[in-house]
Amino acid sequence: MRSVILDTLTGKRVPRRVDFAHILLVLCMLALVCFTALPMLAMVCRAFMPLDELYVYPPRIIVRRPTFSNFSDLLNSLNASEVPFTRYIFNSLLTTGATVFLTIFVSCAGAYGLAKFKPRGSKTIFAVITSALMFSSYVTQIPNYLIVTELGLVNSYWALILPKIAVAYNFFLVKQFADQLPDSILEAARIDGAGELKVFWTVAMPMLKPAWSTLAVFSFVSNWNDYFSALVYINKDAMKTLPLALQTLAGGAGVVARSGSVGAATLLTTVPTIVIFCILRGRVMQTMTYSGIKS
Amino acid sequence: MKQVEKRKNRLPSSKMAKRNNVTGYLFMTPFLILFTTFTMIPIAVAMGLSLTNYNLVERPEFIGLSNYVNLILEDDVFLKSLGNTIVFALLTGPTGYIASFLMAWLITLMKKGRGAFALAFYAPSLTSGVAMATIWLIIFSGDRNGYLNNFLLNIGLITEPILWTKDATYLKWVIVLISVWMSMGTGFLVFLAGLQNIDPSIYEAARMDGMKNRFQELRYITLPLMKPQLLFGAVNSVVGAFAIFDVATSVAGMPSPNYAAHTIVAHLYDYAFIRMNMGYASAVAMILFLMTFIVGRICFYVFRSED
Numbered sequence: 049m050r051s052v053i054l055d056t057l058t059g060k061r062v063p064r065r066v067d068f069a070h071i072l073l074v075l076c077m078l079a080l081v082c083f084t085a086l087p088m089l090a091m092v093c094r095a096f097m098p099l100d101e102l103y104v105y106p107p108r109i110i111v112r113r114p115t116f117s118n119f120s121d122l123l124n125s126l127n128a129s130e131v132p133f134t135r136y137i138f139n140s141l142l143t144t145g146a147t148v149f150l151t152i153f154v155s156c157a158g159a160y161g162l163a164k165f166k167p168r169g170s171k172t173i174f175a176v177i178t179s180a181l182m183f184s185s186y187v188t189q190i191p192n193y194l195i196v197t198e199l200g201l202v203n204s205y206w207a208l209i210l211p212k213i214a215v216a217y218n219f220f221l222v223k224q225f226a227d228q229l230p231d232s233i234l235e236a237a238r239i240d241g242a243g244e245l246k247v248f249w250t251v252a253m254p255m256l257k258p259a260w261s262t263l264a265v266f267s268f269v270s271n272w273n274d275y276f277s278a279l280v281y282i283n284k285d286a287m288k289t290l291p292l293a294l295q296t297l298a299g300g301a302g303v304v305a306r307s308g309s310v311g312a313a314t315l316l317t318t319v320p321t322i323v324i325f326c327i328l329r330g331r332v333m334q335t336m337t338y339s340g341i342k343s
Numbered sequence: 344m345k346q347v348e349k350r351k352n353r354l355p356s357s358k359m360a361k362r363n364n365v366t367g368y369l370f371m372t373p374f375l376i377l378f379t380t381f382t383m384i385p386i387a388v389a390m391g392l393s394l395t396n397y398n399l400v401e402r403p404e405f406i407g408l409s410n411y412v413n414l415i416l417e418d419d420v421f422l423k424s425l426g427n428t429i430v431f432a433l434l435t436g437p438t439g440y441i442a443s444f445l446m447a448w449l450i451t452l453m454k455k456g457r458g459a460f461a462l463a464f465y466a467p468s469l470t471s472g473v474a475m476a477t478i479w480l481i482i483f484s485g486d487r488n489g490y491l492n493n494f495l496l497n498i499g500l501i502t503e504p505i506l507w508t509k510d511a512t513y514l515k516w517v518i519v520l521i522s523v524w525m526s527m528g529t530g531f532l533v534f535l536a537g538l539q540n541i542d543p544s545i546y547e548a549a550r551m552d553g554m555k556n557r558f559q560e561l562r563y564i565t566l567p568l569m570k571p572q573l574l575f576g577a578v579n580s581v582v583g584a585f586a587i588f589d590v591a592t593s594v595a596g597m598p599s600p601n602y603a604a605h606t607i608v609a610h611l612y613d614y615a616f617i618r619m620n621m622g623y624a625s626a627v628a629m630i631l632f633l634m635t636f637i638v639g640r641i642c643f644y645v646f647r648s649e650d
């Protein structure tokens with residue numbers, strides 16, 4: 049079956065036995081890929097469509113005369129308004145970058161400490177973290193709002209960073225991977241006289257690279273796309289992140305004239321996560337092998 | 344061996360254990376502080392607040408279970424949001440889960456083009472629901488210019504354009520479709536990795552023993568070996584399926600026509616951050632918490648590993 053699917057797809061060799069089920073299977077896969085890819089294709093094309101093509105009847109998916117004018121409209125003309133669009137890009141990059149960076153260190157240090165030193169009570173702590181996988185972040189949103197308000201962080205970048213550093217999911221991923229680290233290598237470094245911090249930093253962290261690369265991808269994707277936190281913690285225009293800014297741009301008056309810019313902004317909001325994923329795909333697969341839960 | 348003995352001589356084992364405790368906790372401190380502040384304490388606070396009447400200005404007033412009683416007996420919109428959430432979760436959770444498993448399974452059977460297929464299939468879950476909403480609103484636009492209406496009119500399936508996002512009956516299905524589109528999620532990657540990690544010699548041995556086809560392999564080898572990954576994927580898809588919000592509000596608006604796309608999280612947001620009724624909203628949060636937690640525990644039971 050392995051070769052039949054492949055050969056049907058590539059047409060290299062006439063399969064010995066092409067039965068109905070195999071053809072159906074390949075068709076199903078192609079249909080599914082169409083289902084996932086068509087909206088993406090429309091999204092990419094609309095970003096490059098001149099205004100007349102955006103409103104042509106019948107509607108087009110594929111762009112005929114691609115143009116960059118939507119992007120220059122978005123970045124230039126909006127600069128005239130109070131908050132330039134580049135500011136939203138900066139806000140998103142800064143808060144997402146900082147969150148990813150901090151969550152990597154905090155989760156790796158924590159997971160390493162738990163997996164390799166197994167201090168007293170670590171079983172209980174891990175059980176609590178595992179059950180926290182089952183809370184959606186919405187459950188804790190109200191108390192978090194009160195805490196962030198109490199700390200005076202509303203409308204600051206910290207409001208979008210601090211609550212999202214210690215995430216159970218992130219800890220879990222690294223911990224499952226850290227379990228596999230061979231103690232002998234860590235021990236060898238200690239015997240060579242390295243302090244615990246140095247062992248962590250120069251020996252464990254490089255070995256944990258697949259785990260924290262995965263974390264970087266997931267954390268980047270979820271924080272970059274996070275709409276709810278900004279909605280709750282931010283009400284100043286200049287502090288908004290991309291999803292919130294895009295929603296403002298896409299709604300309200302004059303939206304027809306702006307639809308080119310909306311297309312460009314949608315693409316700009318979507319592309320970074322896909323690029324990050326493509327770069328780190330190989331490492332993600334390595335970590336995911338260990339991410340199962342044994343119950 | 345020699346080195347281990349040397350170490351033992353340097354530090355007696357009880358002292359070693361103590362030192363390990365201290366070092367371990369030192370490494371865990373930053374995570375534990377933040378996790379306690381932003382996850383553990385909030386869960387407790389949410390439980391407490393759900394028993395109060397609290398508007399951010401006055402002190403919380405203890406009112407027992409009144410919020411829950413009101414939610415279930417008086418709040419028709421909540422019941423509607425609960426119903427919608429359950430319908431959305433039942434339709435999108437299992438569909439996304441099964442589709443991503445099948446896709447992962449089929450991809451491992453391929454030899455070429457794995458990467459491209461994986462990306463084509465996984466890319467939707469990398470996108471922002473809010474950003475894609477701008478495209479969905481064009482695809483499901485209610486006039487002849489909408490991609491879907493145009494397509495259906497062309498092939499003659501409909502004669503008049505359908506108001507996909509304005510008509511409550513269609514709106515629900517539109518939200519389900521978009522959520523399925525986005526929910527191929529982490530499950531897919533976990534499954535893909537799990538599948539690729541299964542030793543091929545196990546399959547060969549099984550074939551010698553008379554295993555007939557791929558479906559038998561799937562049933563008797565692949566699925567049992569992948570229980571931990573299946574569980575992780577299930578937990579994630581349960582949490583995601585009950586938390587549909589971004590997509591629903593940005594496609595359907597808030598409030599949506601006839602509350603057809605109103606979900607529990609939308610109700611939570613409405614009461615907490617628009618009406619500032621934190622006690623009542625916390626009760627909504629606790630119900631969401633209970634639902635995900637119970638279904639999550641059921642997943643733990645279903646996918647338990649025997650060893």
